[in-house]
Amino acid sequence: xxxxxxxxxxxxxxxxxxxxxxxxxxxxxxxxxxxxxxxxxxxxxxxxxxxxxxxxxxxxxxxxxxxxxxxxxxxxxxxxxxxxxxxxxxxxxxxxxxxxxxxxxxxxxxxxxxxxx
Numbered sequence: 001x002x003x004x005x006x007x008x009x010x011x012x013x014x015x016x017x018x019x020x021x022x023x024x025x026x027x028x029x030x031x032x033x034x035x036x037x038x039x040x041x042x043x044x045x046x047x048x049x050x051x052x053x054x055x056x057x058x059x060x061x062x063x064x065x066x067x068x069x070x071x072x073x074x075x076x077x078x079x080x081x082x083x084x085x086x087x088x089x090x091x092x093x094x095x096x097x098x099x100x101x102x103x104x105x106x107x108x109x110x111x112x113x114x115x116x117x
Contacts, residue, residue, distance in 0.1 A: 006072050011107035012083040016099040019112065023048070023067055027060020040108040047097060047114035068093065081107070086117070 007017045018038060022030055032055050048066040050059020068090050076084040084098035094117040101107040 004072055006075065007085070008075065008077055008083065010077070010080040010083065012079070012081050012099050012101045013077075015101050015107060015109050016083055016085065016097070019049075019099070019109075020072075020097075022060050023064050024070075025060075026064040027055065030055050030060050032056065037106065038109060040102060040110045043109055044111040044113075047112045049112060067095075070095075 004017045004020055007013045007020075015038060022028075027050070032052050035050070035052055035055055048063035050063060054062075067087070070087045070089040070093070072085050073088045073094075074086040076086070078084065081103050082098070082100045084096055087095045087097055089095070096115045096117055098111070098113045099109060100111040101109055
């Protein structure tokens with residue numbers, strides 16, 4: 001699995017690194033239970049993300065295809081529970097990806113947003 005050591009080791013950082021690892025690996029090793037454990041029931045998503053029923057039927061692969069190869073270009077830490085990254089992909093593809101998580105354990109993702117730059 002791809003690792004993103006530049007992402008801070010914080011609740012939001014760990015969740016965002018998990019998401020990017022799943023995207024980069026096209027969902028290798030993913031499960032519905034894992035998605036349930038990592039995402040709040042009322043998650044606000046504006047980024048490529050599989051629905052629960054798509055996890056085992058190509059959802060992560062479609063997410064991966066929407067990004068293509070990418071790298072983390074910069075990090076914008078806001079707090080332990082909110083983080084944004086700038087990603088650079090092939091050609092002129094650039095995005096700002098932000099993540100917010102619950103303040104309490106297990107720090108499930110409450111918001112995940114991707115904006116094209």
